Amino acid sequence: xxxxxxxxxxxxxxxxxxxxxxxxxxxxxxxxxxxxxxxxxxxxxxxxxxxxxxxxxxxxxxxxxxxxxxxxxxxxxxxxxxxxxxxxxxxxxxxxxxxxxxxxxxxxxxxxxxxxxxxxxxxxxxxxxxxxxxxxxxxxxxxxxxxxxxxxxxxxxxxxxxxxxxxxxxxxxxxxxxxxxxxxxxxxxxxxxxxxxxxxxxxxxxxxxxxxxxxxxxxxxxxxxxxxxxxxxxxxxxxxxxxxxxxxxxxxxxxxxxxxxxxxxxxxxxxxxxxxxxxxxxxxxxxxxxxxxxxxxxxxxxxxxxxxxxxxxxxxxxxxxxxxxxxxxxxxxxxxxxxxxxxxxxxxxxxxxxxxxxxxxxxxxxxxxxxxxxxxxxxxxxxxxxxxxxxxxxxxxxxxxxxxxxxxxxxxxxxxxxxxxxxxxxxxxxxxxxxxxxxxxxxxxxxxxxxxxxxxxxxxxxxxxxxxxxxxxxxxxxxxxxxxxxxxxxxxxxxxxxxxxxxxxxxxxxxxxxxxxxxxxxxxxxxxxxxxxxxxxxxxxxxxxxxxxxxxxxxxxxxxxxxxxxxxxxxxxxxxxxxxxxxxxxxxxxxxxxxxxxxxxxxxxxxxxxxxxxxxxxxxxxxxxxxxxxxxxxxxxxxxxxxxxxxxxxxxxxxxxxxxxxxxxxxxxxxxxxxxxxxxxxxxxxxxxxxxxxxxxxxxxxxxxxxxxxxxxxxxxxxxxxxxxxxxxxxxxxxxxxxxxxxxxxxxxxxxxxxxxxxxxxxxxxxxxxxxxxxxxxxxxxxxxxxxxxxxxxxxxxxxxx
Amino acid sequence: xxxxxxxxxxxxxxxxxxxxxxxxxxxxxxxxxxxxxxxxxxxxxxxxxxxxxxxxxxxxxxxxxxxxxxxxxxxxxxxxxxxxxxxxxxxxxxxxxxxxxxxxxxxxxxxxxxxxxxxxxxxxxxxxxxxxxxxxxxxxxxxxxxxxxxxxxxxxxxxxxxxxxxxxxxxx
Numbered sequence: 006x007x008x009x010x011x012x013x014x015x016x017x018x019x020x021x022x023x024x025x026x027x028x029x030x031x032x033x034x035x036x037x038x039x040x041x042x043x044x045x046x047x048x049x050x051x052x053x054x055x056x057x058x059x060x061x062x063x064x065x066x067x068x069x070x071x072x073x074x075x076x077x078x079x080x081x082x083x084x085x086x087x088x089x090x091x092x093x094x095x096x097x098x099x100x101x102x103x104x105x106x107x108x109x110x111x112x113x114x115x116x117x118x119x120x121x122x123x124x125x126x127x128x129x130x131x132x133x134x135x136x137x138x139x140x141x142x143x144x145x146x147x148x149x150x151x152x153x154x155x156x157x158x159x160x161x162x163x164x165x166x167x168x169x170x171x172x173x174x175x176x177x178x179x180x181x182x183x184x185x186x187x188x189x190x191x192x193x194x195x196x197x198x199x200x201x202x203x204x205x206x207x208x209x210x211x212x213x214x215x216x217x218x219x220x221x222x223x224x225x226x227x228x229x230x231x232x233x234x235x236x237x238x239x240x241x242x243x244x245x246x247x248x249x250x251x252x253x254x255x256x257x258x259x260x261x262x263x264x265x266x267x268x269x270x271x272x273x274x275x276x277x278x279x280x281x282x283x284x285x286x287x288x289x290x291x292x293x294x295x296x297x298x299x300x301x302x303x304x305x306x307x308x309x310x311x312x313x314x315x316x317x318x319x320x321x322x323x324x325x326x327x328x329x330x331x332x333x334x335x336x337x338x339x340x341x342x343x344x345x346x347x348x349x350x351x352x353x354x355x356x357x358x359x360x361x362x363x364x365x366x367x368x369x370x371x372x373x374x375x376x377x378x379x380x381x382x383x384x385x386x387x388x389x390x391x392x393x394x395x396x397x398x399x400x401x402x403x404x405x406x407x408x409x410x411x412x413x414x415x416x417x418x419x420x421x422x423x424x425x426x427x428x429x430x431x432x433x434x435x436x437x438x439x440x441x442x443x444x445x446x447x448x449x450x451x452x453x454x455x456x457x458x459x460x461x462x463x464x465x466x467x468x469x470x471x472x473x474x475x476x477x478x479x480x481x482x483x484x485x486x487x488x489x490x491x492x493x494x495x496x497x498x499x500x501x502x503x504x505x506x507x508x509x510x511x512x513x514x515x516x517x518x519x520x521x522x523x524x525x526x527x528x529x530x531x532x533x534x535x536x537x538x539x540x541x542x543x544x545x546x547x548x549x550x551x552x553x554x555x556x557x558x559x560x561x562x563x564x565x566x567x568x569x570x571x572x573x574x575x576x577x578x579x580x581x582x583x584x585x586x587x588x589x590x591x592x593x594x595x596x597x598x599x600x601x602x603x604x605x606x607x608x609x610x611x612x613x614x615x616x617x618x619x620x621x622x623x624x625x626x627x628x629x630x631x632x633x634x635x636x637x638x639x640x641x642x643x644x645x646x647x648x649x650x651x652x653x654x655x656x657x658x659x660x661x662x663x664x665x666x667x668x669x670x671x672x673x674x675x676x677x678x679x680x681x682x683x684x685x686x687x688x689x690x691x692x693x694x695x696x697x698x699x700x701x702x703x704x705x706x707x708x709x710x711x712x713x714x715x716x717x718x719x720x721x722x723x724x725x726x727x728x729x730x731x732x733x734x735x736x737x738x739x740x741x742x743x744x745x746x747x748x749x750x751x752x753x754x755x756x757x758x759x760x761x762x763x764x765x766x767x768x769x770x771x772x773x774x775x776x777x778x779x780x781x782x783x784x785x786x787x788x789x790x791x792x793x794x795x796x797x798x799x800x801x802x803x804x805x806x807x
Numbered sequence: 808x809x810x811x812x813x814x815x816x817x818x819x820x821x822x823x824x825x826x827x828x829x830x831x832x833x834x835x836x837x838x839x840x841x842x843x844x845x846x847x848x849x850x851x852x853x854x855x856x857x858x859x860x861x862x863x864x865x866x867x868x869x870x871x872x873x874x875x876x877x878x879x880x881x882x883x884x885x886x887x888x889x890x891x892x893x894x895x896x897x898x899x900x901x902x903x904x905x906x907x908x909x910x911x912x913x914x915x916x917x918x919x920x921x922x923x924x925x926x927x928x929x930x931x932x933x934x935x936x937x938x939x940x941x942x943x944x945x946x947x948x949x950x951x952x953x954x955x956x957x958x959x960x961x962x963x964x965x966x967x968x969x970x971x972x973x974x975x976x977x978x979x
Binding site: 311386388390393 | 821824851853920944
């Protein structure tokens with residue numbers, strides 16, 4: 006069979022080459038017509054592994070304190086790149102990785118939850134930038150993605166789609182994972198292909214509980230086995246994107262226990278130790294300098310003695326969590342090896358998508374969403390809340406959604422400054438890459454120092470597969486990929502460095518790289534600080550980006566950005582500044598700080614839906630899609646049928662005990678529990694049991710005022726008669742959960758009220774005809790507008806830390 | 808016992824039972840003579856637990872805890888700052904509902920939120936340098952002071968501490 010024209014996708018079918026007479030007499034079949042498009046001869050399997058929220062100095066393979074034996078094994082059988090770059094934020098790196106294009110140019114200047122009306126920040130890929138899995142699929146690859154996605158807009162993660170923004174729409178034939186930016190590893194609300202499947206049943210198995218990293222590896226291996234059972238030769242493209250090491254840091258006690266006492270020396274000393282190991286390993290130059298600690302991070306010596314155990318525990322869990330990820334990636338690689346296909350599998354394993362995350366703020370948190378909801382807890386408060394939910398030994402289990410201190414993240418980004426969200430410095434933009442392909446790479450364990458970027462991965466895959474970048478897909482002319490192949494550097498240390506110029510921009514922190522020079526332009530805002538005072542200087546007409554301080558580095562002589570040359574080379578500063586503006590315009594980076602637009606009055610039109618009806622069998626409504634009940638009065642009513650003898654169970658529940666609400670019946674009594682992020686928990690319960698027969702129940706929240714986090718009075722009604730009341734002094738202003746869903750008739754996954762935890766999911770034993778949310782019972786037009794604005798502030802805040 | 812005392816009362820608020828009990832045990836072990844100490848915690852399921860060393864009860868007064876928990880002991884200004892540009896903390900320091908009652912359980916139950924805990928310690932003003940440093944874990948604390956006959960001084964000190972606590976919370 007001749008090679009098809011791969012320049013336009015889908016590939017057109019070949020003309021019929023047999024003979025079709027009036028009868029079989031003299032007719033000759035064309036057996037090629039039955040086939041499908043084959044990948045080019047010799048095209049390798051491809052496994053892309055992306056670890057989340059990790060830094061250059063985390064993995065032991067690159068000198069970090071975390072044991073990563075599988076990463077090291079692959080590195081020793083392949084090559085490791087020590088000048089590989091990412092975008093400093095989750096979704097943008099993923100979009101760049103899968104499209105081969107700069108993130109802003111494909112609508113991902115920010116995270117998937119946050120769509121705004123500027124081309125660089127829509128959170129959906131334009132049709133003329135079709136992603137690489139689709140290109141591979143149409144060229145004869147089987148494609149699948151496992152784990153974290155984070156490329157579907159927040160409000161489009163339900164049965165209505167649109168599914169071109171889901172993994173299947175990007176070209177993955179199979180998907181098993183979660184659509185958001187983070188997920189519980191114990192009770193995630195999962196998607197499979199085009200359906201939200203919720204929390205796996207195995208979560209309820211206390212003997213052998215569900216654990217997402219294990220399940221991801223299981224599913225990947227299962228998919229590989231099924232693929233080979235169906236087709237012995239078809240190459241695969243598998244994208245294995247771990248939820249680890251993003252918060253919540255969930256791992257069993259056994260994994261964390263391996264690191265008991267390993268971080269008692271604190272983050273300052275850890276950086277020094279990591280730096281020494283990096284130099285000994287040769288993954289950084291011998292003359293590299295360890296950059297100093299910024300004043301934004303406390304010195305370990307200044308941490309109160311009584312809290313050092315609390316802080317050290319945070320890193321122990323993170324380390325165990327990360328090592329577990331290495332273990333499960335190793336299982337997948339072993340499975341490929343067991344199939345006899347590892348030699349011709351190109352493994353690209355990137356340890357981190359944006360540097361380690363500083364979003365745990367200085368204190369770290371028992372519940373990562375406390376930060377996003379603007380609850381300023383001291384470290385002592387955080388510790389006490391951790392004690393409330395099991396103590397620091399439980400840090401990592403399903404009772405908490407922990408995130409470590411920003412200072413541990415900074416240590417994880419050794420030897421660089423800063424971390425996630427800081428696109429101006431290497432702490433947020435440089436991560437380890439290891440490439441393994443025994444059939445081609447023979448210089449085992451070698452180091453590559455080529456300047457490479459995540460947008461180079463897709464062109465490299467196409468290059469080694471022998472697949473051209475198509476000019477048209479579905480009839481639409483395609484923009485060329487912005488990345489360049491580094492395939493020749495896999496086998497040749499002296500291959501030319503092709504990626505010579507690159508802009509970086511994340512939430513205003515930006516840089517311009519060209520021919521070894523790196524201009525850093527960081528805003529003064531500390532990445533984890535989103536107070537009004539911190540945002541105010543960036544208002545339209547106030548902020549002039551050209552007034553931001555500049556730092557200039559020459560990376561060939563200064564691996565870590567330790568020597569600022571800006572004062573000595575003003576002409577280079579000027580040149581790179583101008584180049585940045587040109588690149589920013591070219592790739593839709595403008596306007597800078599578009600993700601903050603909501604803070605300055607630029608909000609989308611008001612939604613016109615104020616009532617939401619849910620029938621009794623609706624479940625797993627993702628947290629970004631629940632009715633907008635935050636910050637104002639609302640009612641939840643339900644039409645029930647109570648059987649003779651009474652009923653119990655959940656009528657409606659959102660999320661869990663770390664933030665959420667549940668309207669339920671216990672001992673026959675209507676009960677409402679509201680968890681303000683696990684910090685405050687409010688409960689109201691009727692004195693009398695529900696009557697039998699058809700019953701209408703209602704929960705009314707009368708807010709003190711339409712304002713963020715408003716307090717208010719709760720009244721429960723049965724058949725319009727008040728049966729209980731109580732006050733909630735504080736409510737959740739932004740979001741209950743980053744991952745947990747809302748259910749009618751049950752409380753899937755972790756439960757809101759722990760009193761029924763032993764009966765979870767506490768399915769309602771009567772009948773629920775429907776549940777109705779009225780989110781606009783009394784609001785004036787002005788209040789609605791203010792609330793809408795506040796909601797988008799919250800949306801932006803969540804997006805800035807997802 | 809002297810006819811006139813200068814008495815201090817320390818009240819503290821906590822987010823966990825463990826932290827409150829740690830401070831309670833620390834004051835019991837600090838070596839100072841305490842007129843009374845009581846720690847009350849409220850589990851997430853609403854169950855109250857109380858420990859106390861309350862000499863006032865023996866002295867025929869209402870009891871330290873019964874007075875102390877009558878008004879807003881626990882109102883930490885947790886929402887003092889905001890991430891999203893609004894005055895989220897405006898209501899954070901409000902006193903919780905006042906529910907007059909003679910029973911410690913009822914009063915504490917009404918004022919301590921689910922999952923929280925409170926501590927009240929009464930001691931001679933002269934012992935303040937011994938007592939106060941060992942109370943290290945309260946997320947909010949205040950110390951009141953009053954002079955007078957023993958019971959008068961206790962009540963006055965509690966009222967003073969409560970007022971200071973309320974002012975702190977409101978300021979938050």
